[in-house]
Amino acid sequence: MEAMRYSIMAGGKRVRPILLMAGAEAVGGHADRLLPAACALECLHTYSLIHDDLPAMDDDDLRRGRATCHKVYGEAIAILAGDGLLNYSFELLSSMEMREAVDPALLNETISIFGRAAGVFGMIGGQTADILFEGKPIDAETLAFIHSHKTGALLAVSVEMGAVLGNADPEQRQALKEFGKALGLTFQIVDDILDIVGDEKIIGKPIGSDTKNKKATYPALFGLEAARSKAEDLLDQALAALSDFDHKADPLRAIARYVVERNR
Amino acid sequence: MEAMRYSIMAGGKRVRPILLMAGAEAVGGHADRLLPAACALECLHTYSLIHDDLPAMDDDDLRRGRATCHKVYGEAIAILAGDGLLNYSFELLSSMEMREAVDPALLNETISIFGRAAGVFGMIGGQTADILFEGKPIDAETLAFIHSHKTGALLAVSVEMGAVLGNADPEQRQALKEFGKALGLTFQIVDDILDIVGDEKIIGKPIGSDTKNKKATYPALFGLEAARSKAEDLLDQALAALSDFDHKADPLRAIARYVVERNR
Numbered sequence: 001m002e003a004m005r006y007s008i009m010a011g012g013k014r015v016r017p018i019l020l021m022a023g024a025e026a027v028g029g030h031a032d033r034l035l036p037a038a039c040a041l042e043c044l045h046t047y048s049l050i051h052d053d054l055p056a057m058d059d060d061d062l063r064r065g066r067a068t069c070h071k072v073y074g075e076a077i078a079i080l081a082g083d084g085l086l087n088y089s090f091e092l093l094s095s096m097e098m099r100e101a102v103d104p105a106l107l108n109e110t111i112s113i114f115g116r117a118a119g120v121f122g123m124i125g126g127q128t129a130d131i132l133f134e135g136k137p138i139d140a141e142t143l144a145f146i147h148s149h150k151t152g153a154l155l156a157v158s159v160e161m162g163a164v165l166g167n168a169d170p171e172q173r174q175a176l177k178e179f180g181k182a183l184g185l186t187f188q189i190v191d192d193i194l195d196i197v198g199d200e201k202i203i204g205k206p207i208g209s210d211t212k213n214k215k216a217t218y219p220a221l222f223g224l225e226a227a228r229s230k231a232e233d234l235l236d237q238a239l240a241a242l243s244d245f246d247h248k249a250d251p252l253r254a255i256a257r258y259v260v261e262r263n264r
Numbered sequence: 265m266e267a268m269r270y271s272i273m274a275g276g277k278r279v280r281p282i283l284l285m286a287g288a289e290a291v292g293g294h295a296d297r298l299l300p301a302a303c304a305l306e307c308l309h310t311y312s313l314i315h316d317d318l319p320a321m322d323d324d325d326l327r328r329g330r331a332t333c334h335k336v337y338g339e340a341i342a343i344l345a346g347d348g349l350l351n352y353s354f355e356l357l358s359s360m361e362m363r364e365a366v367d368p369a370l371l372n373e374t375i376s377i378f379g380r381a382a383g384v385f386g387m388i389g390g391q392t393a394d395i396l397f398e399g400k401p402i403d404a405e406t407l408a409f410i411h412s413h414k415t416g417a418l419l420a421v422s423v424e425m426g427a428v429l430g431n432a433d434p435e436q437r438q439a440l441k442e443f444g445k446a447l448g449l450t451f452q453i454v455d456d457i458l459d460i461v462g463d464e465k466i467i468g469k470p471i472g473s474d475t476k477n478k479k480a481t482y483p484a485l486f487g488l489e490a491a492r493s494k495a496e497d498l499l500d501q502a503l504a505a506l507s508d509f510d511h512k513a514d515p516l517r518a519i520a521r522y523v524v525e526r527n528r
Contacts, residue, residue: 001384051347056339075320076395079343080388083315086347087383090354094376104368111375112358119351120265124344131340 003073003081004088008046010064013264015187015255016041016158019180022251023162026242027172033101034165037110040089041158044118047085048154050078052127058213065204090115102165110164117157126150135214143216151191152184159183159252175241179252182238187259189231192217194264196224202264235260267337267345268352272310274328277528279451279519280305283422284429286515287440290506293430297365301374301429304353305422308382311349312418314342316391322477329468354379366429374428381421390414399478407480415455416448423447423516439505443516446502451523453495456481458528460488466528499524 017038021031031038053060053068054075061071070078092098093111102110116122126149133142159180163173195210196219210217219227238256242249281302285295295302317324317332318339324332334342356362357375366374380386390413397406423444427437459474460483474481483491502520506513 004384047347051343054343056343077392079315079318079320080392080395083311083346083350084384084388084392086350087379087388090375091379091383094372094379096376099369099372099376104372105363107372108358108363108368111354111372112360112363115351115355115358119355120268120348124348124351128341128344128348131344 001084003069003077004046004084006066006072007050007063007069007081008042008085010066012042012046012064013262014042015259016045016154019155019158019183019252019255020162020165022249022255023159023176023180024166025162026176026245026249026252027163027166027168028248029162029166029168030101031162031166034098034162036092036095036097037161037165040092040114041154041161043085043089043092044114045154047082047089048123048127050082050085054078057131058209060205060209062205086118089118103167106164106167110161113157113164114161117153122149122153122157123151126153130215133216138216138221140221143218143221146216147185147188147218148181151188152181155184155187156180171244175244176252179238179241179256182234182241183256183259186231186234186238186256189218189227189234190260190262192219193224193227193231194262198263204264231260265348267333267341268310268348270330270336271314271327271333271345272306272349274330276306276310276328277526278306279523280309280418280422283419283444283447283516283519284426286513286519287423287426287444288430289426290440290509290513290516291427291430291432291436292512293426293432294365295426295430298362298426298429300356300359300361301425304356304378305418305425307349307356308353308378309418311346311353312387312391314346314349318342321395322473324469324473326469350382353382367431370428370431374425377421377428378425381417386413386417386421387415390417394479397480402480402485404485407482407485410480411449411452411482412445415452416445419448419451420444435508439508440516443502443505443520446498446505447520447523450495450498450502450520453482453491453498454524454526456483457488457491457495458526462527468528495524 020038020041024031024034049063050069052058053063054070060068069081098107126146129146130150159176163176195207198207200207235256239253284302284305288295288298313327314333316322317327318334325335333345362371390410393410394414423440427440459471462471464471499520503517
C-alpha cells in the first residue's frame with residue numbers, strides 16, 4: 001500500500017477523474033457524489049504507468065518527477081502495487097458509496113464500459129500492440145490503433161462514465177462519447193509532441209524516450225507541424241461535439257483547450 | 265490474448281468456478297446462468313499464477329505441467345496477460361449476460377466482495393506478505409495471515425459469491441461463508457503438504473519449491489503429521505457449517521472431501 005500510495009500521490013494532472021466529473025456536470029449530475037468512480041480512473045491510470053515503467057516493458061527510471069515505483073520498491077512490489085491499483089479501481093466502483101449514490105443498473109453498466117476500455121479490447125490491447133511493434137516500421141492504421149486503445153480508450157470512457165453516472169439521455173451520451181474520443185486522440189498526439197519539444201523539468205520524465213525506444217508516434221510518422229495541426233483539428237472536433245450543450249459543459253471545453261495548450 | 269488463453273487453458277482443477285456454482289446450487293440458485301461469474305474466478309486465479317511465476321516473484325518455470333507464461337511469451341507479454349485476465353474477470357462479472365441473469369443490486373454486491381477478496385485486503389495483500397517474509401523466520405500468526413489472504417480469501421469468496429448470486433438468505437450466506445473459510449485454509453495446507461510429498465508428474469509443477477524459496481508453510485512450522493491432522497479438523501469444520509443444508513449442498517460436501525484427499 002505504501003508503494004501504491006507513492007505512485008498515486010506523485011502528483012499527476014488528474015485529467016481522467018476531472019473528465020468524469022465534468023462529464024457528469026455537463027448533463028446536470030452531482031459530480032461530488034461520484035468521487036470514488038473518479039478516483040477509480042486515477043488508480044487504473046497509475047497502475048498502467050507502474051507496469052509500463054517496469055524493466056520488462058519501457059524500463060523507465062523517472063515518472064511524474066520521481067523515481068519510478070520499481071526503482072524505489074523493487075520489481076516484485078511494483079508488479080503487486082500495479083495489480084493492487086488495477087483491482088482497487090473496481091473496488092472503488094463497486095463500493096458502498098457508489099452503490100448508495102447511483103441506480104444499481106447504471107452502476108453495473110458503468111463498471112462494464114470501464115472494464116472494457118481498460119482491458120484487452122482497450123488499454124491493455126493498445127499497450128500490447130505498442131510493445132509488439134517496438135522498433136518495427138508501422139503504418140498510420142496501426143499507429144491509430146495503438147493511440148486509440150492505449151490512451152484514447154480510457155480518456156474517452158472517463159467522459160462517458162460521467163455521462164452514464166450523471167444519467168445522460170442517449171443523445172447526450174453519444175455526443176459526450178464523441179467528445180471523449182476526439183479528446184483522447186488529441187491527448188496522445190500532444191503527449192508525443194511534448195516528448196520531442198517538452199521541458200524535462202516540467203514534464204517530470206525524460207524527453208526523447210519515444211525516440212530512444214523506437215516508438216511509433218504521430219510526429220515521427222507525419223512530422224511535428226502535421227502533428228500540431230492534427231491536434232488543432234481534433235480540438236475543433238471535440239468542441240463541435242459539445243455544440244448542443246449549455247454552460248454546464250464549459251469545464252469540458254476548458255479541459256479540451258488545456259489538453260492542447262499544456263506543456264506537461 | 266494468445267498468452268492469456270495459453271495459461272487459462274493449461275488445465276487447472278477449476279475449483280473456484282465449481283465452488284461458485286455449487287454454492288449457488290446449495291441455496292437453490294440456477295448455476296448454469298452464472299457461468300460468466302464462475303469464469304471470472306478462474307481468470308482471476310490464473311492471472312495470480314502468471315504474476316506469481318514471474319522472475320521478479322517466485323521465478324518458476326513450470327505450472328500446470330507446462331512452461332510458465334513468461335517462459336513462452338516473455339516477461340512483458342506475461343505481465344500484460346496477467347493484467348488482461350485480472351481486468352477480464354471484472355468484465356465478465358459486469359457482462360450483459362450477468363446483468364440479464366441477476367438483480368443489479370446483488371450483482372454490484374457480488375463485484376464488491378469479489379474485488380475485496382482479490383485485492384490488497386485479500387489475495388494481493390497475502391501475496392505481498394508472502395514475498396516480504398520470504399527467507400525470514402515467521403510465526404504462526406503471520407503464516408495464518410498469509411494463508412487466509414493469499415489463497416483463502418478467493419476460495420472463500422467463491423462460495424460466498426455463489427450464495428449471493430443464488431439469492432441466499434442471511435443465515436445461509438453466513439454458513440456458506442464459514443464453509444468457504446474453512447475450505448480455503450484446508451486447501452492451502454494440503455497444497456503445502458503436496459509440495460513436500462506430492463508427485464511432480466501429477467501436480468504439474470516441481471515439488472520442493474517452497475523449501476527452495478524458503479517459504480513459510482504449515483508443515484514447515486508444525487510438521488507433516490500436525491499439518492495432516494489440521495487439514496482433517498478443518499474438513500470437519502467445513503462440513504459442520506453445512507449441517508442445516510439438504511442434499512443440494514452435496515456437491516459442496518464432495519468438493520470439501522476432494523480438497524483433502526486430492527493428490528494434485
